[in-house]
Amino acid sequence: MLQDLLECRRNGWKERRAKDGPHKLATSKTNAAVSNNTQNAQHRRDQERNVARERQRHALSQQQAHRSQSSLSGAGRCSVNSASQDARQRYSSPSMVRILARESESSPKRSIPENKDSVALQSSKAIPLWTDDRVANRTRSALDEYTELRDSTELTASLDEVPELNKGYRCAFELALKRVLEGNDLQRAAALEVSRIILDGKHLCANEVTNLLLETLEFLPDIAIDSPKATSHVADLLTIVIKLGVIPVEWLTQDSGRKIGESTCESVPERGQLFSELAMRFNDDPQKAALLAPLMPRRVLC
DSSP: HHHHHHHHHTTOOSSSSOOOOOHHHHHHHHHHHHHHHHHHHHHHHHOOOOOHHHHHHHHHHHHHHHHHHHHHHHHHHHOOTHHHHHHHHOOOOOSSSOOOOHHHHHOOOOOSSSSSSHHHHHHHHHHHOOOOOHHHHHHHHHHHHHHOOHHHHHHHHHHHTGGGGGGGHHHHHHHHHHHHSOOOHHHHHHHHHHHHHHHHHSSSSSHHHHHHHHHHTHHHHHHHHOTTHHHHHHHHHHHHHHTTTOOOOOHHGGGTTTTTTTOOOOHHHHHHHHHHHHHHTTTTTGGGGHHHHHHHHHHOOO
């Protein structure tokens, strides 16, 4: 109480927080106008930011086109070493052309490495790695922005800025998997679309996807205790993964589906529920009729 009195004295006997009592109509209109102006200013800033992004993406595309033209003209002039240049171009990876951070300047031209290991090594030397917190913040902001705008181009541009060794797409898929299980309806729908974009763009290999799915499938019975619809949500994600050809149905059905739940248990209710959900999702798809054969017996047995 004495500390409050001393603080009030230091502030000139003014209250720390102004009381929000009844207002006159003129005061309410003034406050509404100020709030309106703030929102308009924020909208203008967002528009300016989007215009700046478009300009920078256009400049990057022009730089890439200029580099490709320069490399083609150089190959025409140096006809003596055309065989070695063809070999380097044949073994070079498209991931060498990287979209760097928007705020950074364009990097100088480097020699083309011979294989993927040297690509990763040279990329790690040229681009400093990000911290785990920075990668997590970038993936979270990218998914939040996609949830609001549904802009797949902006999503991939934002994730491409993460250094390759930091595995930004893997972190994004892991966060999307978490939101599929724990998020609200809007976040879940956006997370499923993000998963489709990442997998359809071949940004993750099959081993990375299966490693992330294994933990979810193993603890699905425990997750279903807190989220009764978790089995249905996992079936939605697996449907996307299977239809895109990332993993086959046999990966789920082998060993009697023991990837789902405790592997030593003979009967796990979530196994039958998940197979039933998948069977319903593939039932009306004539192209995936062959996938029902390994699922239906497992579903009947459960």
